[in-house]
Amino acid sequence: MVVPAGSATWSTTLTVTKGITLIGAGAGKTVITSAVSPSYYSFIINYRPANPALDEAFRLTGFELNGAWVGGCLFLENPTTDSTKPLTKLRVDNNYFHDCGNTSFSSRAILANGMAWGVIDHNNFRNNQKTFDEELSDNVGWGAAFASGSANYMYFEDNTITNSDSRCSLITSGGQGGRYVVRYNTIDTVLATGVGQHFDIHGNLSDRGTVGAEIYGNTIRTRTGAYQFLDHRGGTGMIFNNRVIKPSSDIAIQLREEDTGTYPLLDQIKNSYYWSNTYGSSSGTEASMGMNVSEGSAYVQAGRDYFVASSGPQASRPRRVRPARCTQRAKPASFTSVRRPTPGRRYTVRSPILTRSSPGRHCRVRPQPLRTSG
Numbered sequence: 001m002v003v004p005a006g007s008a009t010w011s012t013t014l015t016v017t018k019g020i021t022l023i024g025a026g027a028g029k030t031v032i033t034s035a036v037s038p039s040y041y042s043f044i045i046n047y048r049p050a051n052p053a054l055d056e057a058f059r060l061t062g063f064e065l066n067g068a069w070v071g072g073c074l075f076l077e078n079p080t081t082d083s084t085k086p087l088t089k090l091r092v093d094n095n096y097f098h099d100c101g102n103t104s105f106s107s108r109a110i111l112a113n114g115m116a117w118g119v120i121d122h123n124n125f126r127n128n129q130k131t132f133d134e135e136l137s138d139n140v141g142w143g144a145a146f147a148s149g150s151a152n153y154m155y156f157e158d159n160t161i162t163n164s165d166s167r168c169s170l171i172t173s174g175g176q177g178g179r180y181v182v183r184y185n186t187i188d189t190v191l192a193t194g195v196g197q198h199f200d201i202h203g204n205l206s207d208r209g210t211v212g213a214e215i216y217g218n219t220i221r222t223r224t225g226a227y228q229f230l231d232h233r234g235g236t237g238m239i240f241n242n243r244v245i246k247p248s249s250d251i252a253i254q255l256r257e258e259d260t261g262t263y264p265l266l267d268q269i270k271n272s273y274y275w276s277n278t279y280g281s282s283s284g285t286e287a288s289m290g291m292n293v294s295e296g297s298a299y300v301q302a303g304r305d306y307f308v309a310s311s312g313p314q315a316s317r318p319r320r321v322r323p324a325r326c327t328q329r330a331k332p333a334s335f336t337s338v339r340r341p342t343p344g345r346r347y348t349v350r351s352p353i354l355t356r357s358s359p360g361r362h363c364r365v366r367p368q369p370l371r372t373s374g
Helices: 139-143 351-355
Strands: 006-010 014-016 021-023 030-034 045-047 058-061 064-066 074-076 087-093 096-098 108-113 116-121 124-126 130-135 154-157 160-162 172-174 179-183 186-188 197-201 212-216 219-221 228-232 236-240 243-245 252-256 272-275 278-280 290-295 306-311 334-336
Touching: 045 058, 074 087, 087 108, 096 108, 108 116, 130 179, 172 179, 228 236
Parallel strands: 006 030, 014 045, 021 058, 030 064, 045 074, 058 087, 064 096, 074 108, 087 116, 096 124, 108 130, 116 154, 124 160, 130 172, 154 179, 160 186, 172 197, 179 212, 186 219, 197 228, 212 236, 219 243, 228 252, 236 272, 243 278, 252 290, 272 306
Antiparallel strands: 306 334
16 A cells, blocks of 8 residues: 655554555655554554464555654554464564654554564664564463574664664663564664663563564664663573774673572573674774673573673674675584673674574574565
């Protein structure tokens, strides 16, 4: 369905109940502004298929969505209670999302249910309270098959995020049975003075934790006061080849466990790997991000629950040049719990080490296949 150029203010959410492609005329041309009654689940558009078992394709492209600091912009919702019935054909591309948020509650530009998978690519995000969250399925999400580098994620890739409003918070987070990949995005938070943290992977506390998250190949330009790249609190994480450009001082990856009990705890950090994550000024030497376990150190231990790369194949190109795709069957890198990666070096690691179970790629071919399917 083609939506022509024009502007409108909507006081109620548009709920889409079947697969469809919505094509706007582009940012600044097809513009929808929110006047929806504020709530945690108030969005301009909600895709909620009446029969999720059909796994119909849904695509949104060419729109400008203005949340007007009333609430969120787009909700991708899978209402199923069956772990074998994910939505796998969702694509959101070439849109402009801005001012999606509300200071009375946490709100997002895009919120995806934990069984809503596909790709969010080539969008422009500006001054949203939170850019993207993947959560809400709890036990259903945990019941679905999981493998690092598989199609069973929501991929958030090749987007541009610019935050210069003090009301802005995290870039992405996930929990409650969610799983997501954040890769090859360009992020600028230099003027976003309200928060110093960028990513969050939730654990189990009042709700189920994150199944798995992969964050790699991103470039972030931020301010001196930005202190944290990631707060990792649960699930499996693959965090590598991220670069933070900031004037001075370290930026850290924090690991923690908020629950107590007998090891291993439900949804705690496990089989997680970190390598080649650096920070530094726009020119000069880059240093490895600091890492620390700030809470629950009895449950989160190096060499058992998480691993830091110490050596690996030397790439034939500078770290700033990212590969077009993952290379299969490269010689595995080795990991240790005591040494950090060498700054400026790219490491390639295969899934026999990463998952200790199945062979294959540790990261999915880029671009995500839905981007080439129409």
